[in-house]
Amino acid sequence: MISFLDDNFSLLNQYISENQPSLLLILVDENTHEHCLPTLLGNLETDIPFEIIEIEPGEEVKNIETATLLWEVLTDFGTDRNALMINLGGGVITDMGGFVAxxxxxxxxFINIPTTLLAMVDASIGGKTGIDHGFYKNIVGTFSLPEKIFAYPKFLQTLEFTQLRSGFAEMLKHGLIASESHWNNLKNIELTPENLEAFVVDSMNVKQQVVEADFKEKNLRKTLNFGHTIGHAIESLFLQAEHTIPHGEAVTAGMVMEAHLSFSSQLISKEILDEITNTIFKVYPQLPIEEFDKNDIFNLMLNDKKNIGGKIKFSIIDAIGHCLYDYEVSRAQIDEAIDYYVAIEQ
Structure with a gap:
């Protein structure tokens, strides 16, 4: 399912030639329209008609209003069921485009051509599509696999550092939940596109292997939620306060706090907690979460999609490279984890 493109996009052209869709619908945002679409169109070799659909960038547009607009656009184009949507962009584009398709x-x-590190190693893989609703992340969506994922690592050179850092969070997570060697390869790396390219395939493989083992998220796939239960709640609160933060920054804050849950549950040592905390804080800024009420954070976590019977179910690690799922902790432990994060001095 995952293929890496050469500079001529040969595999993409081969796929289109073999499948002969009736129409190509290329979904982009303003950024990928400027920085990535010219590369795609310059290498596209087909006589099949295509349409470019552009939306604004950012998590703020990943909602039902944008989905409705896109459905109307597809209707206006006379799109039939033999059309192919090409999602060229980051996580918002692959989530939104997959959901609409x-x-x-x-x-x-639909196929995904991820252009950000976050989309390459996480959002484009696994068949989860979705939109946000009422400040709840990805609460409306489907399980629907793309036909193919075509990765072109040179697109990483178009990213600002904050976007590169955001995607790196998911790579660190993959190491913590599934591969100690991957974690060790990443924990002292300098964040440049060239340095990261060598490890992108490792992260993509971790995600793909977990998804193949548990597509509908009944068990093992829940481990990919490490850092996200608290992280999504924080991300939602910043979004609600009209202070959007990169997804990866919220996830790394969540990973520090959920690592503390592992420590307070006596699953990992203080040394491992310190290693995780120090590694993350070498790269990521400390978020001002003290401005949020703990009850608001907790209530948002109660709406996490993976909860069962009104109880918060965490995915937390019991070693670097191994993760538990459906793990319950006390409210006091959650409050302690938040206090731990806030008290860290950078």
Whole structure:
């Protein structure tokens, strides 16, 4: 399912030639329209008609209003069920494009061409599509696999450092939950596109292997939620306060706090907690979460999609490279984890 493109995009052209869709719908945002679309169009070799659909960038547009607009655009284009949507962009584009494609006329085919590190190693893989609703992250969506994922690592050179750092969070998570060697390879790396390219395939493989073992998230796939239960709640509160933060920054804050849950549950040592905390804080800024009420954070966590019977179910590590899921902790432990994060001095 995952293929790496050469500079001529040969595998993409081969896929389109073999499948002969009736129409190509290329979904971009303003950034990928400027920085990535020219590369795609310059290498596209087909006589099949195509349409460019552009939306604004950012998490703020990943909602039902944008989805409705896209459904209307597809209708105006006379899109039939043999069309192919090409999602060229970061996580918002692959989430949104996959959701719209999987629901339009009960589903048209789509492929993902991730252009950000976050999308390459996480959002584009696994068949989760979705939109936000009422400040709840990805609460409406489908499980729908793309036909293919085409990665072109040179797109990483178009990213600002904050976007590169955001995607790196998911790579660190993959190491913590599934591969100690991957974690060790990453923990002292200098964040440049060239340095990261060598490890992108490792992270993509971790995500793909977990998804293949548990597509519908009944068990093992829940481990990918490490850092996200608290992280998504924090991200939602910043979004609600109209102070959008990169997804990876929220996730790394969540990983520090959820690592503390592992420590307070006596699953990992203080040395491992310190290693995780120090590694993350070498790269990521400390978020001002003290401005949020703990009850608000907690209430948002209660709405996490993976909860069962009104109880918060965490995915937390019991060693670097191994993760537990459906783990329950006390409210006091959650409050202690938040206090731990706030008290860290950089």
């Amino acid at each position: 999987s629901t339009y006329k009960r589903g048209i085919k």
